[in-house]
Ligand code: NAP
């Protein structure tokens with residue numbers, strides 16, 4: 001008998017890596033997708049058509065769709081990864097964020113109960129280091145008090161507590177992974193790391209002049225997403241449901257990430273000025289290639305995330321340093337250098353083809 005996993009958020013960064021991981025373990029994997037007018041299935045396109053990979057339309061805001069789907073799929077494990085996951089966007093769309101990131105978790109739990117699967121279906125909730133927010137201690141572990149500091153974090157706090165509540169009230173196997181930032185070549189392009197690696201590649205290849213960022217002093221504990229999805233699975237393989245911090249235990253500033261990313265793209269940076277006037281200068285050319293823009297400042301910003309992965313290391317047997325910070329940045333930059341070059345070739349070919357068509361050279 002194959003284990004049956006249902007993944008919400010399957011089209012996202014983590015959903016795509018988790019699907020690959022579970023398929024490699026012999027799972028039957030079902031994912032929830034939403035209707036969209038554009039193609040957003042790039043990250044899972046290579047999995048579509050595989051015999052044990054199935055996609056279904058549903059939405060975290062639509063209880064009936066979730067109840068029907070859980071009843072149809074009869075999952076043994078649910079990984080609830082779906083979320084409006086961008087912190088800055090949560091200030092612009094707080095109600096939507098609360099509906100999906102907070103009430104959405106409740107809808108999944110109730111869909112399991114409605115289908116009487118509470119004794120057979122384990123649930124993983126994608127919780128976050130953003131819960132520590134305006135941090136009360138460093139590094140942060142499972143006992144550190146929460147102080148959410150954005151509409152996103154407040155919504156995720158509800159998700160964390162409702163998971164805990166259903167675990168205790170109904171004896172359900174519900175767990176939260178309190179994951180610190182994890183990145184990859186599949187990371188959304190508006191998160192700071194991917195924004196930097198893509199811009200470094202474009203600037204190195206003459207496709208962009210300058211990268212505009214917000215708070216350069218912000219500290220994050222950045223890991224590799226591919227390593228982190230293993231933890232989600234390990235958490236559900238324990239004898240008892242529990243919550244775990246997943247982090248590398250190493251912290252860097254946004255400025256340090258940018259310096260290293262530009263280095264791997266072949267540009268050495270020198271930093272000058274302070275605050276809004278700070279600039280990253282290309283040492284070889286003297287040109288400003290990084291500048292600060294207030295547009296990327298947040299009304300409240302979380303500035304000191306640093307995780308303590310001791311419990312995950314000892315209880316789950318997980319290695320937090322499988323991919324180092326330097327390797328992560330290098331993987332992302334190498335990928336984006338190739339992507340920018342390939343995009344350039346594709347655009348030249350499109351232009352040539354358009355010219356040939358116009359001149360009647362090809363029909
Ligand atoms: P992501 O790339 O932004 O993916 C989010 C996923 O949620 C996408 O598949 C998206 O679908 C889906 N989604 C959003 N709203 C939905 C709705 N109403 N109904 C159904 N699906 C919906 O996020 P990620 O980086 O993979 O993160 C996965 C989860 O971990 C999220 O819950 C995030 O909050 C949490 N988390 C992430 C990190 C991190 O550093 N990456 C750290 C801690 C916690 P579309 O493709 O259709 O938009």
Ligand code: G4F
Pocket residue numbers: 085086087088127128129130179180181182190191192193195212213214215216218219220254296297298301302303305
């Ligand atoms: O890359 P970020 O947008 O990630 P953030 O806010 O830490 O959230 C991510 O990690 C959380 C886990 O801690 C997840 F729960 C969440 O879903 C998401 O995946 O920003 C990181 C830091 C912030 O302090 C931000 O102010 O970088 C700073 N920053 C500076 N300039 C910027 C920019 N962030 C973005 N997105 N864009 C900038 O230009």
